[in-house]
Amino acid sequence: MTWIAPEITRTPEPYVGDERTMLDGWLDYHRQTLLLKCAGLTAEQLKTPSVQPSGLTLLGLVRHMTEVERWWFRIRAAGEHLDDLYNTDASPDGDLDDIADADAETDFATYAAELTAVRAATAKLSLDDTFLRRRRDGSADEMSVRWVYVHMIEEYARHNGHADLIRERIDGVTGD
Numbered sequence: 064m065t066w067i068a069p070e071i072t073r074t075p076e077p078y079v080g081d082e083r084t085m086l087d088g089w090l091d092y093h094r095q096t097l098l099l100k101c102a103g104l105t106a107e108q109l110k111t112p113s114v115q116p117s118g119l120t121l122l123g124l125v126r127h128m129t130e131v132e133r134w135w136f137r138i139r140a141a142g143e144h145l146d147d148l149y150n151t152d153a154s155p156d157g158d159l160d161d162i163a164d165a166d167a168e169t170d171f172a173t174y175a176a177e178l179t180a181v182r183a184a185t186a187k188l189s190l191d192d193t194f195l196r197r198r199r200d201g202s203a204d205e206m207s208v209r210w211v212y213v214h215m216i217e218e219y220a221r222h223n224g225h226a227d228l229i230r231e232r233i234d235g236v237t238g239d
Contacts, residue, residue, distance in 0.1 A: 065106070066168045068101040068102050073095040074091060074092065082209075093223060094219065096226075096239075097125065097219060097223055100121060100223065100230045101121050104230075104233065104234075111229070113229045120159075120162050121230065122162055122170060123158065123162050126162075126165070127222070128222065129158070130150060130158045131218055143184065148173060185208070192208045
């Protein structure tokens, strides 16, 4: 039997709430939007690239956002010591590039599990908590958990635009 990306009911973004409620709500809205762009597609369709010369795929975006969620919330903000899931020294963009042999069902389960772990990690953090982000040149920037939330909303918004175009190319489906 062919695996199909599950249908999703997207929760509307919040219109009223404190800052944390708004940030969590908007981030979840964008997370669900990415899954909505994938819903009903087969694993092979999820591996279909956008247009030449780009190799960007919906599955690559799901894998990328799994890595990004893990990187910013768990490794950076929460200080957990974790390895990358898809990226290696040999393939630093493996989340986006190593799609041919990827297992879409497993990758979607990994995304869901990572979101559960991210929610648990962020529940312990204040928006005002800070951490140091070390740069390759040895310098460091102090960053807040609030910045991570805003950055992640921006990251999803940008990639959801990509996802919308890829989905339209695959089967003509458009929408917000």
